[in-house]
Amino acid sequence: MTEHTARERVFIVEGRPWKDAVIAYLEPRSPYRPWFIGEHIRNGDVLITVLDTDPRTVLCMEVAGPSSLDAIGVTESWTLATLPSVAAFEACAGVAVPTAAGRVDDDVAGRLTTPFIKCSANFDDPFTRQGEASHTTAAAARVLLKSAGKCTACGETIDLRGSAAREGVHIHTAENGVDQWNYYGPAHDWPAVLCCRCQTEMTEGGFSTFLDYRFSFHPSCPRCGASQTRSASIGMPNPGEPVPPWTVPLGCVVTDPVPEWICGGCGYRWAT
Ligand SMILES: [Zn+2]
Ligand SMILES: [Zn+2]
Structure with missing residues (x-):
């Protein structure tokens, strides 16, 4: 048609x-x-x-x-x-x-x-360009749709088949809409869908933002101590896909030595 x-x-x-x-x-x-x-x-x-x-x-x-x-x-x-x-x-x-x-x-x-x-x-x-509109149910529905049912933190597929599925997906909206994110800009938070395990970990760990929780998966910077370490990966981001602030695509041409981690605070690069 x-x-x-x-x-x-x-x-x-x-x-x-x-x-x-x-x-x-x-x-x-x-x-x-x-x-x-x-x-x-x-x-x-x-x-x-x-x-x-x-x-x-x-x-x-x-x-x-x-x-x-x-x-x-x-x-x-x-x-x-x-x-x-x-x-x-x-x-x-x-x-x-x-x-x-x-x-x-x-x-x-x-x-x-x-x-x-x-x-x-x-x-x-x-509507989606307005920062104040970031915490509406429309924004939450966009985050859930975009997740395709995967936990933004651990990457696991959340089981949506049961009648309790609505309690099994936890949606976090953020000031930065998914599409407006600029990973060079200030990192405040990131919209996310969490599985129950990650939701519990984030709550019990006392993390105030999803981004703080996600950065806790990475080692802190050995030079400045900041907990904003990004994991480096070789390759280009998918066109049109926002790059999460906890990763850095290095592109296809990478000169030695290839870092594994890059500090979002001071820029220090290291491999473990
Ligand atoms: Zn998870
Ligand atoms: Zn650092």
Whole structure:
């Protein structure tokens, strides 16, 4: 599908509560049923999912395949990985997103599918640029979606299959949105999703920020004693991926000796 045609019926799906919805989105075997449509879905219907975050956000568009009463089959899907606010989505679509779940009027249906094809990589979202908006549920949902269900601290995959999954993922938002991070800039904190083990360690260890906790995985600087040691790695960061402040990509051309650690306080480099 390149453009929506009037023959398709378009529906707004509410994903709520948002944490269950992101978990069920990341883990299709989740027992959660956070999707609300309010109407019977047919093969070929187009579903646009809006989360009940504050502010509301747009997650994905799907084309329904053969479906049962309990589960909707999906034949095609488009995800907005940046989880734009409804306002940013509307700015791209040029029409308002209906506030309630259900079928969308045919005269706006086509425009609501446009952002998935035209703006999916690049939403100009004034909301995500505002520092004061960093601790909203919309920001938390973005952090969880971006984690893909992996613990930001230890890297382990968090089991999202059980009914207790929502208690098993701990979301930390930070002033620095994931996309705005500049690892040369001052390191205050970093948005993270933690498994229960890391969450307990961070709480019991008395760390006030996730970044302090993550730096505790590394040795302190032998020269200045700072606990801001970054692990060095050879290679380039993935384009578009923010570089976590506890790592330093050295690029592909590295001159000897290759350091293992680089102090974020004084710049001292060493290998253990
Ligand atoms: Zn962990
Ligand atoms: Zn140092």
